[in-house]
Amino acid sequence: xxxxxLTRDEAQRRARLLAVESYEIELDLSxxxxxxxxxESGGGGTFRSVTTVRFDCAETGAETFIDLxxxxxxxxxxxxxxxxxxxxFKDSRIALRSLEAGPNDLVVVADCAYTNTGEGLHxxxxxxxxxxxxxxxxxxxxxxxxxxxxxxxxLKATFQFTVKxxxxxxxxxxxxxxxxxxxxxxxxxxxxxxxxxxxxxxxPYDSVHSSWEGKGRSVPLGIYCRPSLAExxxxxxxxxxxxxxxxxxxxxxxxxxPFAKYDQLFVPEFNAGAMENxxxxxxxxxxxxxxxxxxxxxxxxAETILHELAHMWFGDLVTxxxxxxxxxxxxxxxxxxxxxxxxxxxxxxxxxxxxFANSMKTWAxxxxxxxxxxxxxxxxxxxxxVLVNFDGITYAKGASVLKQLVAYVGMDEFFRGVQTYFxxxxxxxxxxxxxxxxxxxxxxxxxxxxxxxxxxTAGINVLRPxxxxxxxGVVTSFAVRQEAPALPAGAKGESVLRPHRIAIGSYxxxxxKLVRTGRVELDVDGxxxxxxxxxxxxxxxxxxxxxxxxxxxxxxxxxxxxxxVTQHLGDFDASLPRALCWASAWDMTRDGELATRDYLDxxxxxxxxxxxxxxxxxxxxxxxxxxxxxxxxxWRETGLAKWTEAALEQLRAAAPGSDHQxxxxxxxxxxxxxxxxxxxxxxxxxGSETIEGLAVDTELRWALLQRLAATGRAEEPDIAAELERxxxxxxxxxxxxxxxxxxxxxxxxxxxxSVVESDKLPNAVQEAVINGFVQSDQRELLAPYTAKxxxxxxxxxxxxxxxxxxxxxxxxxxxxxxxxxxLDATDAWLASAEPNAALRRLVTESRAGxxxxxxxxxxxxxxxxxx
Numbered sequence: 001x002x003x004x005x006l007t008r009d010e011a012q013r014r015a016r017l018l019a020v021e022s023y024e025i026e027l028d029l030s031x032x033x034x035x036x037x038x039x040e041s042g043g044g045g046t047f048r049s050v051t052t053v054r055f056d057c058a059e060t061g062a063e064t065f066i067d068l069x070x071x072x073x074x075x076x077x078x079x080x081x082x083x084x085x086x087x088x089f090k091d092s093r094i095a096l097r098s099l100e101a102g103p104n105d106l107v108v109v110a111d112c113a114y115t116n117t118g119e120g121l122h123x124x125x126x127x128x129x130x131x132x133x134x135x136x137x138x139x140x141x142x143x144x145x146x147x148x149x150x151x152x153x154x155l156k157a158t159f160q161f162t163v164k165x166x167x168x169x170x171x172x173x174x175x176x177x178x179x180x181x182x183x184x185x186x187x188x189x190x191x192x193x194x195x196x197x198x199x200x201x202x203x204p205y206d207s208v209h210s211s212w213e214g215k216g217r218s219v220p221l222g223i224y225c226r227p228s229l230a231e232x233x234x235x236x237x238x239x240x241x242x243x244x245x246x247x248x249x250x251x252x253x254x255x256x257x258p259f260a261k262y263d264q265l266f267v268p269e270f271n272a273g274a275m276e277n278x279x280x281x282x283x284x285x286x287x288x289x290x291x292x293x294x295x296x297x298x299x300x301x302a303e304t305i306l307h308e309l310a311h312m313w314f315g316d317l318v319t320x321x322x323x324x325x326x327x328x329x330x331x332x333x334x335x336x337x338x339x340x341x342x343x344x345x346x347x348x349x350x351x352x353x354x355x356f357a358n359s360m361k362t363w364a365x366x367x368x369x370x371x372x373x374x375x376x377x378x379x380x381x382x383x384x385x386v387l388v389n390f391d392g393i394t395y396a397k398g399a400s401v402l403k404q405l406v407a408y409v410g411m412d413e414f415f416r417g418v419q420t421y422f423x424x425x426x427x428x429x430x431x432x433x434x435x436x437x438x439x440x441x442x443x444x445x446x447x448x449x450x451x452x453x454x455x456x457t458a459g460i461n462v463l464r465p466x467x468x469x470x471x472x473g474v475v476t477s478f479a480v481r482q483e484a485p486a487l488p489a490g491a492k493g494e495s496v497l498r499p500h501r502i503a504i505g506s507y508x509x510x511x512x513k514l515v516r517t518g519r520v521e522l523d524v525d526g527x528x529x530x531x532x533x534x535x536x537x538x539x540x541x542x543x544x545x546x547x548x549x550x551x552x553x554x555x556x557x558x559x560x561x562x563x564x565v566t567q568h569l570g571d572f573d574a575s576l577p578r579a580l581c582w583a584s585a586w587d588m589t590r591d592g593e594l595a596t597r598d599y600l601d602x603x604x605x606x607x608x609x610x611x612x613x614x615x616x617x618x619x620x621x622x623x624x625x626x627x628x629x630x631x632x633x634x635w636r637e638t639g640l641a642k643w644t645e646a647a648l649e650q651l652r653a654a655a656p657g658s659d660h661q662x663x664x665x666x667x668x669x670x671x672x673x674x675x676x677x678x679x680x681x682x683x684x685x686x687g688s689e690t691i692e693g694l695a696v697d698t699e700l701r702w703a704l705l706q707r708l709a710a711t712g713r714a715e716e717p718d719i720a721a722e723l724e725r726x727x728x729x730x731x732x733x734x735x736x737x738x739x740x741x742x743x744x745x746x747x748x749x750x751x752x753x754s755v756v757e758s759d760k761l762p763n764a765v766q767e768a769v770i771n772g773f774v775q776s777d778q779r780e781l782l783a784p785y786t787a788k789x790x791x792x793x794x795x796x797x798x799x800x801x802x803x804x805x806x807x808x809x810x811x812x813x814x815x816x817x818x819x820x821x822x823l824d825a826t827d828a829w830l831a832s833a834e835p836n837a838a839l840r841r842l843v844t845e846s847r848a849g850x851x852x853x854x855x856x857x858x859x860x861x862x863x864x865x866x867x
Contacts, residue, residue: 004091006067006141007382008322011152014064018150019056020157021103022189025147026050026164029202030183032114032123033132033166045123046071046111051148053106055157060101065093067144067151068110069120075109092144108148116762117801118271120145121200124762126268128228128728133203135267135282137275140323141383143195151195154321154429158189159198172201172224174278176261190278191258192427194319199277201265208235212246217256219246222263228728229266229288238264241302245309248344249336254419258317258426264305268729269764271803272390273304276311276333283308290730291699294659296614299341299349306337313422321429323386327376328432330390331398334360335406338399351575355614357549358579360396362618365554365587367392368460370848371490372841376401377432377455379492384838387802400552401454407501407550408450409443417442450499458493459484461553463500463524463546465561469539478534480504480524480545482553488848500524504531505547505577506540509564513573514542521550541568544577555584566602570609579615586622589630592855595863596631599623600639604646613659620667628776629818629849630856635864644671648680656693665694669703673777678713698726702734710741710775733768740772743781748773752785755808756792763803770811779816786814786822790829797839809839813846818853826850 028048053066069092073085076094088095094108114123114134120142124133136146144151161173163185171177171185174193178186190198205224212219221242223235242264250257259279270284287301310333320329338360341352349355367373372388376398380386406414417439425434432455436447462483468476480502484495506518517540520533534543542561546553557565565581572578585602588594594602603619610616627639647668654661672681683689684696685704696704705722708714716739723735740751751773755766774782789812797805814822826847830840 004093005382005384006151008324008380011154011322014150014152015154017058017062017064018155019058020150020155021054021056022158022160023147023149024052024160024162026162027146027200028164029134030164030166032134032202045114047114047121049108049110049112049147051106051108051110053108053148053150053157055104055106055150056102057099057104058101059099062099063095063097064099065095066106066108066148067092067141068094068108068148069142069145070110070112072111073108074111075107077107079105094148106148110148112146115145115801116269117804118269118763119801119803122267122269124268124729126226126228126729127732128226129204131204133205133226133268135201135265135270136199136277137271137282138198138277139196139275140386141196143198146200149195153194153196153319153323156192156194156319156427156429158192159195160189161185161187161198161200163187163200163202165202168204169202170205170207170224172199172205172222172263172265172280174199174259174280176220193278193316197276197278197316197319199275199280199282201267201280201282205265206230206233208233210235210239212243212262214246214250214257219257220261222261223266224263225266225285225288226268229285229290232288232290233266234289237298238305241305242309244344244346245306245337245340248340249310249313252336252415252418253313253422254415255313255317255422255426257312259312262309262312264308269762271763274308276308276315278312278316281308286730290728291697292662292695293699294613294617294663296355296617296659299352299355299614302349303337303341303352303355306340307333310336310340314418317427318422318425319429321431322380323383323389324378324380325430325432326380326386326389327378327394327398328435330395331376331402334395334399335402351612353549354575354579354612356399357576358583358612358615358618361400361549361552362583362586363392364396364400364552365460365583366590368397368458369488370845371488372845373458373487373491373493375456375458375493384836388838388841397552403549404454404501404551405439405447405450408499409439409445409447413443414439453496453498456493457496457498458491459487459495461498461500462556463502463553464556465504465543465545465558466528467539467543467558467560473539475534475537475539478531478543480529480531482524482527482529490844497526500546500551500553502545502551502553503547504534505542505544506534506537507542507544507572507577509541509568509571512571514564514568514571514577515573516547516577519547524551544580546580547577549576549580554587555580557581557584567605569602570606575612575615578610579612582610582615582619589622589626590852590856592852592859594859596626596856596860597635597639597863599626600643604642608650608653613663616660617663620663624667624671626856628816629853630860632857632861632864633818635860640671640673644668644673644677647671648677651691651694656691657695658693661691661694662700665691665700666703669700669707672707673711678708678711681708682713698731702726702731702738706734706738706741706772709738710743710772710777712743714738715742729764733764736765737768737772740769741775743775743778745781748778748781748785752788755812756788756796759800759804763807766804767807767811770807774811774816776816782814783817785812786817786825789814790825790833793829793843794833794835794839797835802838805839806842809842810846813843815846815849818850818857820854822850823847823854 073089076083173187174190175187206227207224210221264281266285267282274283314332315329338352341349420438464481466479487495503521507514508517541564545555589599651664681704719738
């Protein structure tokens, strides 16, 4: 990352010394529209930034620093005295010496740089209209790329932005937009907020406006996107989800929305899903759907919208003191967004916990079994630590544990505690203990032990039923055994037995359906927990531990239940128990307990009965991953052929125009391999073949073409012709993916050079090239790049911004080369290169994927020898 790496100790010292009152920030963006080809629109170019900061200091003569990343600093004036910029500005810090006790004034005049990396002030030129579009992304430490600031969450202040912009532009910030005068926009000061949630979005954006009518107040709502996407913007649907969120959160939080307006801005080349800037949320504009998508995509978008809205209270109104509580920030927003979808009146996704079980928790389980696993409450020593902790522990495991906490204390008691927390700490900063203290008050539960075992330890528990049944089929004993598997080598924290609040469901086969006939809810603690409530009952077809998915644990089935589920997994009459069993089967496959060929058979036996489209699409991804990485190489092509034939069969059988038809079409397009199958892709693309109800629209056309390119059936003229049909930024990204996917040494060399040997590509284009470059069918062609990766990755890390370097370090790791040689090469590099902690973690995580794949491949090979 650029600039000096702020440590927690430094931040604590600065917080003890300073109390920041206000920032006045003047930015001159009047030259932003000039020049810049779309493919390299953000490269180069600066803007003038003038920052005036007022702050109190606790000590006369004290010394500290303010943060700034800028090519040039022209002026630094402290309390009326001009300082020599060459003397006081080093790396990313301006030294402030001889401070006065009480009020201090600082003025910094600098030239800051536009970026094309999605960090700081990102500049993008739309190929459709050749207009520039800007937006900021500041989390974690990138406000300092745009203005001088004390870049840490607990030094809150008010922020007043004044912006000069080109004629015809719209400028949006945290405060309501003023009427511009002479192209200058002067915003009112914000409430006290942290620097990382300030925002500025500028350009000739289109917008749609409405409002949310609450109790005695009206909140203005705005939705923004580029004009080239405006025809696809379904603003009514977005406003509907937003209003449902406002209704539900204000009721549950019992605290009025804390800002003057709420804008949602769909912006280009965004690195994350969205960002919770106070009153001005930025969202990746791939959520403005250009082509038909399944309902799962709308559900995911709605969860993102609600997640960011929840942050307005939890994160923006009340903010963590330091980044070790990042997990709480993100987990709370994730938990409440899913709960809103599941419980808000009129929600279109009451099955949201099914999606959570099948996607979020799968992510968490994967992350929690890596060598980099860590306690939820991670030790964040510095900014490098936090940048790599936007992970499955922070979001998904944390949210799972919050769901467990809600079950433990009760939902009403949980939200009453949250209400107390908001009232007590509004516009301030907190630690985890502040929230837990409020929850203890409202629930009467002692949460100290709960916190220690759940938040300060790492790893996943395994829950197994132990059942005995007499000759008449009556349960004579039932217990839940809890295990705490050892953590991977090098992992932080310790693996322990934990208290779990779970439900145990009893399911009977009735009319071909698995129907729940009983449910017991209880606390599981220690190694063995007896369940006397089930003794004396008739043995059902299936006992399902953690029914309703209340806790966070890997669940296994007893032998009889497993046999039933293997034959009838698709026959559960509710989506959540199906999702739990699908997730358990996938987890067993990843662990080498279930052979990939058996997992494929299980999916093929039940996926046609799966009604939840989100689960179907997860199964599609997981099967392809298993076949590519976990299958015995000697059997892999057989498995891929079987899967592809099944995908085509399901595509032809699906209801015309249905979500399932589209999902199977995209799956088939991603794996077609025989001449006949590829001929069908070509025919669908040129219109000579049709499938009733299947709209071969812009995005599906690119999916078809990219597979044809990857198999050598489409060449540069075909890609150029398709790009001519779709002269948009999305089209440009799809085209570079297709070019990089071609199975020739020249195509791979060109793609590699554009990413590794040059730093000119914008973030989204670089990601698209990497996606095309890595093709699991091209292992031999990619083999020489294993050595090239290890030769280049450390220099890339040292010379690129964090987001760009992470894309390369993770995306180009030789993950399709599942061999002992890859492990040996990784180990040799780790031993000799001495990478910093962040890069070491990313490479070690990737190495763990190879190790897991080798274990799974061995299990799959062994299954071939079994009768």
